[in-house]
Amino acid sequence: AQSVAQPEDQVNVAEGNPLTVKCTYSVSGNPYLFWYVQYPNRGLQFLLKYITGDNLVKGSYGFEAEFNKSQTSFHLKKPSALVSDSALYFCAFTGGGNKLTFGTGTQLKVEL
Amino acid sequence: SQTIHQWPATLVQPVGSPLSLECTVEGTSNPNLYWYRQAAGRGLQLLFYSVGIGQISSEVPQNLSASRPQDRQFILSSKKLLLSDSGFYLCAWSASSPTRNSPLHFGNGTRLTVT
Numbered sequence: 001a002q003s004v005a006q007p008e009d010q011v012n013v014a015e016g017n018p019l020t021v022k023c024t025y026s027v028s029g030n031p032y033l034f035w036y037v038q039y040p041n042r043g044l045q046f047l048l049k050y051i052t053g054d055n056l057v058k059g060s061y062g063f064e065a066e067f068n069k070s071q072t073s074f075h076l077k078k079p080s081a082l083v084s085d086s087a088l089y090f091c092a093f094t095g096g097g098n099k100l101t102f103g104t105g106t107q108l109k110v111e112l
Numbered sequence: 113s114q115t116i117h118q119w120p121a122t123l124v125q126p127v128g129s130p131l132s133l134e135c136t137v138e139g140t141s142n143p144n145l146y147w148y149r150q151a152a153g154r155g156l157q158l159l160f161y162s163v164g165i166g167q168i169s170s171e172v173p174q175n176l177s178a179s180r181p182q183d184r185q186f187i188l189s190s191k192k193l194l195l196s197d198s199g200f201y202l203c204a205w206s207a208s209s210p211t212r213n214s215p216l217h218f219g220n221g222t223r224l225t226v227t
Binding site for chain 1: 155156161163169219
């Protein structure tokens, strides 16, 4: 079955340090990959997507993600974390249709 | 600009009671509409999606149903709630397929507690 996996339930990082939230995929054909963020008791917000083209995708709030076909990964990164980045992050994919399937989420905690 | 409204924000219902959650979108036409459920603050489960009026795709067998009586209205219903129906229900819309430069836009969710 096609899926995305987020191997870390929680990631802790100090403010100002770079952050990485990991996502690997198992999708046949060309994967369409996304990152979303969720703040407490709110809906999800779109951060960025990879459809085709450049492997490095830039998104909202200074986030970027690198599509790596050989490692089947799509890790979310930010050069310098902020306390306000603390939230729940979801990787997602679609095989090309109308359904968007989400990973289990990674809680990011940025500490002073 | 487009907006999505979802209500109520919180709901406490007894087991066996009916359910109706409503979602409406403004500022766009013929959107794709989605219902997701989030349990225990983590994973999102796609319940239903719709690409047009009266067109509903069900993803998970359960005692919930969805309807789209108008272009920008999406309703989640149940005739008899179960304890396992508790969760955070999220409605979302997209202009078209997520692959066509059209991300999902989510409402603020309804937290349902079945007692």
